[in-house]
Amino acid sequence: xxxxxxxxxxxxxxxxxxxNFRLFRLFRxxxxxxxxxxxxxxxxHLLGTLTxxxxxxxxxxLPVSAQQRPLITEDVEIVKPGSVRFEFGIDFLxxxxxxxxxxxxxxxxxxxxxxxxxxxxNVELETGGVLQNYLSINSQYQPSAVPLQxxxxxxxxxxxxxxxxxxxxxxxxxxxxxxxxxxxFGAELPNSxxxxxxxxxxxxxxxxxxxxxxxxxxxxxxxxxxxxxxxLTAPVDSFTQNDVLLYGLAATYRYNDxxxxxxxxxxxxxxxxxxxxxxxxxxxxxxGARIRAAGLVWDIAGIKGLYRDSVRSGITFGVSYEASLxxxxx
Numbered sequence: 001x002x003x004x005x006x007x008x009x010x011x012x013x014x015x016x017x018x019x020n021f022r023l024f025r026l027f028r029x030x031x032x033x034x035x036x037x038x039x040x041x042x043x044x045h046l047l048g049t050l051t052x053x054x055x056x057x058x059x060x061x062l063p064v065s066a067q068q069r070p071l072i073t074e075d076v077e078i079v080k081p082g083s084v085r086f087e088f089g090i091d092f093l094x095x096x097x098x099x100x101x102x103x104x105x106x107x108x109x110x111x112x113x114x115x116x117x118x119x120x121x122n123v124e125l126e127t128g129g130v131l132q133n134y135l136s137i138n139s140q141y142q143p144s145a146v147p148l149q150x151x152x153x154x155x156x157x158x159x160x161x162x163x164x165x166x167x168x169x170x171x172x173x174x175x176x177x178x179x180x181x182x183x184x185f186g187a188e189l190p191n192s193x194x195x196x197x198x199x200x201x202x203x204x205x206x207x208x209x210x211x212x213x214x215x216x217x218x219x220x221x222x223x224x225x226x227x228x229x230x231x232l233t234a235p236v237d238s239f240t241q242n243d244v245l246l247y248g249l250a251a252t253y254r255y256n257d258x259x260x261x262x263x264x265x266x267x268x269x270x271x272x273x274x275x276x277x278x279x280x281x282x283x284x285x286x287x288g289a290r291i292r293a294a295g296l297v298w299d300i301a302g303i304k305g306l307y308r309d310s311v312r313s314g315i316t317f318g319v320s321y322e323a324s325l326x327x328x329x330x
Contacts, residue, residue, distance in 0.1 A: 067085075067260075067290055067297050067299075067320050068085075068087065068114070068116075068320070069087050069089060069114075069290075069297075069299045069318050069320050070089065070262065070286060070288050070290075070299040070300065070301035070316050070317070070318060071250050071252075071262055071264045071266075071286060071301075072248060072264065072266045072284075072286070073224065073225065073226050073248030073249065073250035073264045073266045074168065074182075074184055074208065074210050074224075074226050074248065075210070075212060075222075075224055075250075076170060076174075076180045076181065076182040076210045076211065076212035076224055077170070077180075077212070078118060078121070078122055078123065078124045078168065078170050078182075079116050079117065079118035079124045079322065080118050080121075080324075081118045081119065081120055081121055081328040082118060082324050082325065082326050082327055082328050083117075083118045083322055083323065083324045083325065084115065084116065084117050084118070084322070084323060084325045084326075085114075085115070085116040085118075085320060085321070085322040086113075086114075086115055086320070086321050086322075086323075087112075087113065087114040087115075087116075087128075087318060087319075087320045088111065088112070088113055088318055088319055088320075089109075089111075089112040089113075089299075089316055089317065089318025089319075090108070090109065090110055090111070090112065090316065090317060090318065091107070091108070091109035091112055091303075091314060091315075091316045092106075092108055092314055092315050092316070093106065093107040093108070093109070093303065093311040093313075093314035094106050094311060094312050094313050094314055095138070095311060095312035095313070096135075096305075096309075096310070096311045096312075097141065097308070097309040097310075098135075098197060098198060098309075099142070099145075099277050099278065099280055099309055100144070100145055100146060100194065100200055100235055100236070100277050100278040101144045101145075101146065101148060101194070101197035101198070102140050102141060102142040102143050102144045102145070103135065103137055103139075103140060103141075103144075103157075103197045103198075104137070104138050104139045104140075104141045105135045105136050105137040105138045105139075105156075106135070106136045106138065107133060107134070107135050107136075107198070107311070108133070108134040108135075108136075109130045109132075109133055109134075109161070110130075110131060110132045110133075110134065111130060111131025111132055112128075112130050112131075112316075112318065113128055113129065113130075113131060114126060114127070114128030115127050115128065118328075119328060120328060121170075122169060122170040122171070123167070123168070123169050123170075124167070124168050125165075125166075125167055126165075126166050126167075126168065126186075127163065127164065127165050127166075128163065128164060129160075129161045129162060129163030129164060129191065130160070130161025130162075131160065131161070132158060132159075132160060132161075133158060133159050133160070133161050133192075133198045133199070134156065134157075134158045135156060135157050135158065135197065135198050136155065136156050137154070137155050137156060137157065137197075144197070145235075145236045145277050146194050146195065146235065146236065147195060148195055148196075148197050149193075149195040149196065150196075150197065157196050157197050157198065158196065158198075159192050159193050159196035159197075159198045159199055160191055160192060160193075160199075161191065161192060161199065162188050162189060162190065162191050162192050162199055162200075162201070162202075163188075163189050163191050164186055164187060164188040164189060165186050165187055165189070166184055166185065166186025166187075166206075167184070167185060167186060168182060168183070168184040168210070169182060169183050169184075170182045171183055174212065174213060174214065178213075179211050179212055179213035180211070180212045180213070181209070181210065181211055182209070182210035182211075182212075183207070183208070183209055183210065184207070184208050184210060184226075184228075185205075185206065185207040185208075186205075186206060186207075187203060187204065187205050187206075188202075188203065188204040188205075188206070189203060190202055190203050194235060200235045200278040201235070202232070202233040202234075202235055202278070203233060204230065204231060204232045204233060205230070205231040206228060206229070206230045206231070206246060207228050207229055208226040208227060208228025208229075208246050208248075209226070209227055209228055210224065210225070210226055211224060211225050212224035212225075218254075219254075220253060220254045220255075221251065221252070221253055221254075222251065222252045222253075222254075223249075223250070223251050224250055224251075225247075225248060225249045225250065226246065226247060226248040226249075226266070227245075227246070227247055227248075228245075228246040228247075229243060229244075229245070229246060230243070230244045230245075230246045230268055231243055232244055232268075232278070232279040233279075234276035234277070234278065234279055235276075235277065235278040236276065236277050236278070237276045237277075240276055241279075242270055242272060242275055242276050242279035243271075244268040244269060244270045244271070244275075244279065244281070245268065245269045245270075245271065246267075246268050247266065247267065247268075247269065247283075248264060248265070248266030248267075249264060249265055249266070250262070250263065250264035250266070251263055251264070252290075257292070258291060258292040258293065259289060259290070259291055259292075260289065260290040261288075261289050262286070262287070262288055262289060262290060262299075262301065263285075263286065263287045263288070264285065264286050265283070265284075265285045265286075265306065266283060266284070266286075267281070267282055267283015267284060267306055267307070267310070268281060268282055268283065269281050269283070280307070280309050281307045281309070282307055282309060282310050283305070283306040283307060283310060284303050284304060284305050284306055284310055284311060284314075285303070285304045285306060286301045286302065286303050286304075286316070287301060287302055288300050288301025288302060288316075289301070295321070296319050296320065296321050297319065297320040297321070298317070298318075298319050299316075299317060299318050299319070299320070300315070300316070300317040301315070301316050301317075302314070302315055303315060303316060
């Protein structure tokens with residue numbers, strides 16, 4: 001191989017090396033560009049995720065007023081003016097007696113609803129009831145005092161619950177040494193059909209005094225109670241009513257901003273040795289919790305009956321939501 005051929009061979013190698021180096025640099029730039037785009041996408045995705053989490057955390061941490069579910073005992077606190085609180089729950093109750101119809105069974109209360117409107121700083125208006133009661137009949141433990149419309153051989157029945165209207169007034173705010181006081185009164189309406197074997201289809205009136213006080217570090221413990229009078233119309237006995245004692249004692253413990261433990265014993269007590277059918281003593285103890293998540297207040301509680309005709313046991317769970325919907329008149 002002469003010098004000219006060697007020179008051409010070397011030139012060819014240099015050209016190939018140059019082309020390979022350029023391709024390498026181009027490939028490297030492409031990789032850097034691709035990973036830069038990927039990094040931008042990942043950062044944007046991560047930023048969006050963190051923003052969503054942060055926003056959700058802020059939303060979840062928004063302060064809410066005192067909640068009612070899953071307790072029956074009324075709290076003296078009022079829904080803030082212009083706000084509406086909506087509550088929805090489901091109860092599963094075992095071995096419940098219905099003295100008016102003589103039925104015994106397991107009761108499912110679907111749609112235990114309640115709407116509370118804050119009208120002023122110390123006044124709220126509420127309405128509520130049960131959208132549908134479903135009774136799985138276990139037995140007819142005594143003859144029915146009213147005619148029943150049940151299919152032959154049926155082992156279940158259902159009916160809408162009785163709704164109510166009530167007003168609560170906060171009479172005195174809590175101080176360092178003295179409790180808060182309130183007064184609540186209202187009426188239960190005859191929406192049910194007694195022939196279905198669940199409701200009594202009567203108009204009843206009630207009024208209670210409410211007392212509440214906070215204790216402990218950061219007011220974590222809240223004790224409150226109700227005591228009052230219920231005027232129950234007897235479904236069978238003409239021109240007869242039963243004046244019963246309404247009571248409730250409840251306690252809540254705020255474990256942290258999202259979890260609150262709750263418990264109570266509440267009901268009505270008839271002072272008569274033999275109460276008119278449909279107006280018997282009834283009550284239950286509840287122990288459960290409230291959990292704040294996703295801007296809602298979730299609740300769950302176990303139930304234990306206190307009287308012969310009360311439920312033997314049960315469980316309830318539900319959700320509450322409060323929103324500002326209108327501007328109160330000043």
